[in-house]
Amino acid sequence: MIFRFATFAVLASLALYVNAENPAAAPVKLSASAAVELVEGVVYSTAGDVELKLDLAKPSDTDKPLPCVVVIHGGAWRQGDRRSHLNDIRGLAEHGYVAATISYRFCPEHRFPAQVDDVRNAVRFLREHANDYRIDASRLGAMGFSAGAHLAMLLGVMEDDHQPTSKVQAVVSYFGPTDFTQPNIPDISVPLLADFIGGSLAEKPESYRQASPITFVDSTDAPILLFQGTNDPLIPVNQAVLMAERMSKHNVDGRVELLIGEGHGWGGVEKDHTNEQTLQFFNRHLMHR
Secondary structure (H helix, E strand, C coil): CCECCCCCCCCCCEEEEEEEECCCHHHCCCCCCCEEEEEEEEEEEEEEEEEEEEEEECCCCCCCEEEEEEEEECCCCCCCCHHHHHHHHHHHHHHHCCCECCCCCCCCCCCHHHHHHHHHHHHHHHHHHHHCCCCCCCEEEEEEHHHHHHHHHHHHHCCCCCCCCCCCEEEEEECCCCCCCCCCCCCCCCCHHHHHHHHCCCCHHHHHHHCCHHHHCCCCCCEEEEECCCCCCCCCHHHHHHHHHHHCCCCCCCEEECCCCCCCCCCHHHHHHHHHHHHHHHHHHHCCC
């Protein structure tokens, strides 16, 4: 069951949802087309001797430009595999999107901002090759999981003077951190951040601030949907709430959904619900804009 609270710490264009377990609340599935073309191993950038690749799925039954969603894997900025999200990009393509899952460089060999540079270059590549992949370059979104959600949010809030720009028009964050300067970062996450940034908060406070999506929020930003489990051992709940408050302050559209009792990821009816809400969010801000 989903309960909507009219007031919390989030006002203006933001609503807070709390999801409690109830199998009867499983969403109605949207219709989808099964005609999907998969393009694998596309090199989108080279950093030194590292080839950065993406896999792309697109509907095969249309020639018109379509909105595109970039999917970014998690793994504490140090591990993970873009191919773990092949089913996600296929699913998005079945619903009329071009979708790409991307690789990026890992720490500690490559520290911040290498990962940010990589995902921004991936978006620029997709815009540069929009005609090749039937992408509407004015309608790009990003979704990510954990560290990938952090990178996706940066794509939605960081300004970019490059042409084509790396800034996207909609973001979905699955349990992503938003503010690395907070005092309640769990002990288990502290060394992960130090590996990513290249030092502790005390040693590199400005780098921690520059790596935090909340730092860049302003009225020009993309709408953001944040999913967060209340029992996440890595990401405190207030990370999502603080981001929502900052978005509200600057009149950025979006919302937070807290999943009661869930940790750093979830399955079952909660997964069905968040999948459905993700699709509806992208439909609203990309497909039907």
